Amino acid sequence: MNDQSAYRTDMIAARQAPDQRRGVVGWLRANLFNGPVNSVVSVVVIGFLAWCLWPFLKWTLFDADFLGSTRADCTGDGACWVFISARFESIVYGFYPEAARWRVDIVFAMMAILVAWLAIPRLPYKRWVGLFALVGFPVVAWILLSGGYFGLESVPTRAWGGLMLTLVIATVGIVGSLPLGVLLALGRRSKMPFVKAVSVIFIEFWRGVPLITVLFMASVMLPLFVPGNVEFDKLLRALIGIMFFWSAYMAEVIRGGLQAIGRGQNEAGQALGLGYWQRTGLIILPQALKLVIPGIVNTFIALFKDTSLVLIIGLFDLLAIIRAGLTDANWLGFSTEGYVFAALMFWVFCFAMSRYSQYIERRLNTSYRT
């Protein structure tokens, strides 16, 4: 009929992928109002949420008082955030002497810079910054916070408190429990019976006791065992207890990751002549840790929130200092504001960790296919 061949000789040119973005209206239409039933469900759910949230928003924002310095400034029906702003300094610094608070500020700033530097992939010299964050920074932070050197006025840890104390405990807990957890997890899988036994006993002991008991033992029982004249800082004892406690959890999370790595990976490393620590550090751990990022961050978040338990041994962390403020005779009756604010502070830090972990997971994902 026609003389065109039944096959084509040229390739069909590549075309642009169809545009998937459709703007807000497009999104709403595609996700909430794609059909009569879904539209009704959407309207009902949105209405219900608004009905639930409205009083809360009214109380926290629209009817709330933000400005002022005494309770007399709170005239509305809503929250009295003046309570928080008036006590803000003590919420952040605890009982830290006012004249020395610049030292805390420096530590905060250093920590923010270090965390940002390590968290933003584009910035260079990661290895050196990381090394400083792990070795140099704790020393500098300790000298600045506790003083006693270079003419800095000494501030005993019992004066530490508030957000600053929460961050100190959380940072030490996180930075200490991860490497310790890695070692314990490796130890538990070790072929050396002694190492294995020690790891198993350590993990099972610390995982089996409630954190409150650990803290209580650290503060009350430990001094009974050490000679009376040895001064062993209460905060330090709590830090060690928290670190050991969470490293046991961490170890089990990491062990899960180690178990998910096939035997072949280790064998390939062996066949190439790599030693145990090289295989572990270069091949096994990078993969295992990546696999269990959600579990690790989950543990970090739990750790962060449970720092507030130190209040039972008389340390005034963020939550404890806010609670202490509730008993202030000038500010009776503002416990809701106090707890909501404490919750918000904890939530901000935990949410940031969660988001960052998701970002890192996406970034490290190299398994495009299995």
Place this chain on the structure above:
Amino acid sequence: MNEATASDTRTGDDAKPMIEIEQLNKWYGDFHVLRDIDLTVAKGERIVICGPSGSGKSTLIRCMNHLEAHQQGAITVNGIEMTRDIKRIEQIRRNVGMVFQHFNLFPHLTVLENCCLSQIWVQKKPRAEAEKTAFEYLERVQIADQARKYPGQLSGGQQQRVAIARALCMRPEVMLFDEPTSALDPEMIKEVLDVMIELAQEGMTMLCVTHEMGFAKTVADRVIFMDQGQIIEQAPPAEFFNNPRSDRTKLFLSQILGH
């Protein structure tokens, strides 16, 4: 006269076996996997090991770089006797390259990093030099253009070629292959076999567990047939395929060549 000396030294060198296995026995618990294995592999020799599933082929070649420990007998690789001493084992492993059925590439590292890792950490080479060597071998297995990709982005055949390059980067004296093509789709088997054939023609000492009888016929100097942990028969491929002596070999050959 000079020539004679040169060839004499070469025969002297060739005479020293690359791998020497004497009276090797191995058990898994009570299960006797390898029984009285005697095997000598000369330098430059290419050996194909075949046999039914579970006959101990993998176990045998994994003993040669101590991925499995043996209980009795002696293994000497390139003049170094295998003991339980980890230093000595690692010394042997540096001379022995291994390619696995499931590639076992490191998925968190790029192709290039896979090839450089052991050069940098075992041979202590500077990174630039390691990368140069890596590219040299990636070029040879014709995959240099994928050097910056991750293993997960490559096809099975490509991954296996990278695995071969990774092993070659250590410039091993011997290469062990454990069923390198049996996890691959048919159309990818050839690209891997071609690389292996080329390697064999360059004079690499090779031990290869495979059921690719075409490969055995093309390159092998000797085919070894194993069953139930023993070496039943070994012969040059022509003899092995045309007139096998043992009944078990005949049965095995009829099963894999029969259809």
